[in-house]
Amino acid sequence: MSDEIDPSIAALLSETEDSLPQQKALNPSDGLLSNVVEDNSFDLQLEKQKAALKNLQAQAKPVSTGPKSIHEPDLNVKQFAPITKFFEDTPSKDYDDPAYYKTCLTGEGQSSQRLHQLLAKYLNCTDKKDRTVYRQQMVTAYWEFLKNLAPKMANPNTAKCKHLAMRFGVVLPSLFAPEHKDFFSRAIYKNTTNEPIMYMDEWISEIATGKFKPSATDEVKTSSRGPAAEQQRIMALKSKNSGKLQSVESLVTVKESERLQLEMEVKDRVSELCRHPEILGLAPHTQPYSDNQRRLFAEISQRFHALQKVDRELTNYIKEYQEAKSVEQTLESKSSEMVQEVNVGLEEINGEMGTIRQMAKMTCGRQGNQFPVFTREFFHCMDKNTGFRENVIRELTWIESIDPECFCRIHKNIPHRIVPYVLLVPTYGDSGFCWEPFDRYNRITSRGRICIPMYPRDLRTACLTAVADLRWQVAKEKASFDWMTDGLTGHYYQYLEEHKMKGDVKQFFIEDYILWMTKESNGTQKLEKEVRGIFWRYMPFPQALKDELKKRSLCYQELYQRDINRSMSDGY
Secondary structure, three states: OOOOOOHHHHHHHHHHHHOOOOOOOOOOOOHHHHHOOOOOOHHHHHHHHHHHHHHHHHHHOOOOOOOOOOOOOOOOOOOOOOOOOOEOOOOOOHHHOOOHHHHHHOOOHHHHHHHHHHHHHHHHOOOHHHHHHHHHHHHHHHHHHHHHHHHHHHOOOOOHHHHHHHHHOOOOHHHOOHHHHHHHHOEOOOOOOOOOEEEHHHHHHHHHOOOOOOOOOOOOOOOOOHHHHHHHHHHHHHHHHHHHHHHHHHHHHHHHHHHHHHHHHHHHHHHHHOOOOEOOOOOOOEOOOOHHHHHHHHHHHHHHHHHHHHHHHHHHHHHHHHHHHHHHHHHHHHHHOOOOOOOOOHHHHHHHHHHHHHHHHHHHOOOOOOOOOOOOOOOOOOHHHOOOHHHHHHHHHHHHHHOOOOOEEEEOOEEEEOOOEEEEEOOOOOOOEEEEOOEOOEOOOOOOEEEEEOOOOOHHHHHHHHHHHHHHHHHHHHHHHHOOOOHHHHHHHHHHHHOOOOOOHHHHHHHHHHHHHHOHHHOOOOOOHHHHHHHHHHOOOOHHHHHHHOOOOHHHHHHHHHHHHHHHOOOO
C-alpha cells in the first residue's frame, strides 16, 4: 500500500489545520460553520459544528402550517394522537326535539312514506311471524330512504336529524333507552382528530363533494363525460402524483440524514487524526501518527466514497421531487378552478350507497341481524364499546401498540405509515373487514378502506378483524402472483396445505391474528408452533414486548434467537 495520502484527505486535513484554535477564527462566509466562534478547544468547536449541523437539518424540515387534510397521509406521523375527550360534557338537545321524526322523514318522497308505514306495523305488531316479515321489509325500505337522503349530505343546510339518521341509524328517538339517549347525546359530532375515520354521512359528503373517489367495485360504473368525470380524472392524477411526491420526499429526508451522519463521522475521525501529544523530553515537538490514527486514513476514504454515492442519489431524488412538485402545482391550479360543491353525479352517489349497503351486510354476515334502524331491542353495547370515532381510535391505537407495522407499507426499504380510511356503519354486525387495501393508481401512499360496525358485541374484536383483513390483503398484493409461496401469505398458505386444512384461508388467518394479538402478546400460547413462527417474523411485536416474552417461555426464547441469527446473516 502506498504511503502517499489521498488528495481528498490531504485537502480535508489542510482545511482542518486552518480551523485549529491557534489559527484565526472560521471565516463567516463559510456557510454552515459561520456560527462557530473561535474557541480555545478544538473539541468545543467540533461540538458547536455538530449543533450547527443539527440546527440546519431541523430548519430544513418543512414547517407545519396546520393539520393536513384527512385525504393527505402525513408520513411524519408515527402514531395516533392520544384521545383526551371521548364525550361532550354537555349533552345535545337534538333527540329532545318533538319534531325529530317528522323532520327526518319529510321531503324524502315515497321511500319515507313506506319506511313510516313499515316501522309503524313493526312496532305495533304482536305476532312473531308477521313481525319478522316487517323487519325484513324494513331493510330494503330503509336503504331506499338513505339513498334519497345521500345527495343532501353535502348541503350544509340539511337538517341535523337527517345526518343523525344516516350516521347512527336513529330515525325515531323514542326507540332509545334513557341511558342510551344520554351518551348518544354526548357523542362528539365533528371530527376533531384529523384522522380518516368517518361516519356514513361524512363519508357520503366527502364523496359527493369530490374530495375522494367512490369505493372501487366492479358493479358501479362512473360517468366518462362532464364536470364530474373531469373532477375524478384530476383526483386520480393528484392521488398518483401525491404518492410519488411523498415517497420521494421521504427518500430525500433519509439521504439527508445519511449524509449528515457520514459528515459527522468524517469530522470525528479528522478530529482524532489531528491530535498530536508532545514527545516527552522533546517538547514542543509532537508525536507522529499512531497505528490507530493511520487506520483512520482508510476509514475517512471509505466515508468519502459513501458521501459521493449518497450525494448522487440525493441529487436524483431532489430532481424527482422538483418534478413532482411542479406537477402538483399544475393539478392544484386546475382543481381550484372547479366548483367545490356537489360535483359528483347522482349515479356515483347512488353507486356508493349500494357499495355501503354491501359493506353493511358483510359486517353482519349471512345469518346476522341486518335490521338497519337503531332500537334498544338489539343494542347492547356500553358507551366505551360503541363504535364512536374516539372509541375506534382507542382500539386502533392498542392494535398498533402490539403490531407496530399493521398500517405500514414498505417502499424502497422505507416503511410508510398510512392509516386507512375507516367507515363506521351503524349495524349490529360483529366483524370488520377491508374493502380496498390501497388505490390501484397509487400503491405507495394511498389509503386503503376498511369498514367497522358501530354496534358489535365486542368492538375490539370488530377492529381486529378489519386490521387482520387489511394485513392479509396488503401482504397478498405485495406478493402478487407468488402470494401462495412468498412472504406472510405464502408461508401461512403452505402451513395450511401441509396440515390439509380446508376452508377460507383468509378466515383462518383472521382467527389466528386475533389469538396472536389477544393471547400470544400476553405470553399465553394458543397458536400452533409453525403459525407462531410465521407471525413472529412477518408481524413482529415491538422490541420491548419481545424482550419481555423471551423471559416467559422457551418457545419465545427460540424465536428471539432466530431474530438474532437472521440479523447476523443480513436478514435472510
